Amino acid sequence: MALTVTLVRLPLLSPFTTSFGTETARNALIVSAESDGVTAFGECVTSVGPYYSYEDNSTALHIIRDHLAKLAKDVPSPAEFLEKAGSIKGHNMAKAAVEMMLWDMEAKRKKVPLVRLLGPTKGYADVGISLGMDRPDVTLKKVEASVARGYKRVKLKVERGKEYDIVRRVRDVYPDIKLSADANSSFTLKDARSLKRLDRFGLAYLEQPLGHDDLIDHAKLAGEISTPICLDESISNVDRARQAVEIGAGEVFNVKPGRLGGLCNSLEVAGLARTAGCHVWVGGMLETGVGRAFNIALASLRTVDYPGDTSPNDRYFAKDVVSNPFSMEGGRIKPNAGDGIGVKLDERFFRASSVRAWKLD
Ligand code: OSB
Ligand code: MG
Secondary structure, three states: OOEEEEEEEEEEEEEEEEOOEEEEEEEEEEEEEEEOOEEEEEEEOOOOOOOOOOOOHHHHHHHHHHHHHHHHOOOOOHHHHHHHHHHOOOOHHHHHHHHHHHHHHHHHHOOOEHHHHHOOEOOOEEEOEEEOOOOHHHHHHHHHHHHHHOOOOEEEEOOOOOHHHHHHHHHHHOOOOOEEEEOOOOOOHHHHHHHHHHHHHOOOEEEOOOOOOOOHHHHHHHOOOOOOEEEOOOOOOHHHHHHHHHHOOOOEEEEOHHHHOOHHHHHHHHHHHHHOOOEEEEOOOOOOHHHHHHHHHHHOEOOOOOOEOOOOHHHOOOOOOEOOOOOOEOOEEOOOOOOEOOOOEOHHHHHHHEEEEEEOO
């Protein structure tokens, strides 16, 4: 089985600003392969620069091309692939792209929707929205539109020094919505006193306030503030999740299959977190319709108890590479019913959006 990696570029409807930068387009590496008449897809969640984590599109392409492609040649199961890739340290985003493609392949071969292979499902995913940083009046308008659209949780991107005012202004107008804030690791433990001032706003959680690879300081911060801490970047693998639970570094887990090396590890993290009494939701990385379909299948599982960053495609793109985008009703999205991830690729638009393709053998 030969892999193809295609870099597609989709302009975002509006720029997305986090504490680590602004994205105006999604530059996605889409991994695909054909075997026995079945075509499967995966998406790598890296972007152009190493600002969320150390991986970016260049490192992921290198790892997939020079190290992972050959491990997927004989179409292993996702678990077998991960086993073989185990001696490669880190690079979980690169691994996840291939691992998830193998889940799609397996489900399509068995002619079942992906979610059937993952576990008991609610039949839908509860959906929240992640709003990038903007002028406060713009953010307030976006919150208003999000609440009107039925989103079940609103997450505000914040950064050190800009967190208090925006949360206060949104809370003033919306005292009862499920609200959270994501700092993308822009604070340090020295900011504990400012972060404590957020306690009065009754946030569902504060996401990744401290270092992108930290657990210890998050555990210390958890003892100083009453807002629950949610971990995203720091949960870079299953062991880190177990350790986070053990030392009380977070009560809420943002499970991103793209960050964790794929769905096998995501299921494990969700399971261990819930067993420990923590909450779990599925995050996003502005994925195209391909990556989105995996996230929504995962988010529909019974083990996931909080709304995810799994907005429908039209929240991000005027047009997506799939011709059957998701739609949201009452803050819920149903996973696709077709085989595998169930997306129909819009071949023409996919080609038109392609920047470059690599055929690997
Ligand atoms: O920290 O969750 C994050 C997007 C890119 C990188 C990191 C994050 C995000 C989001 C957007 O919050 C979630 C989405 O809607 O896909
Ligand atoms: Mg986050």
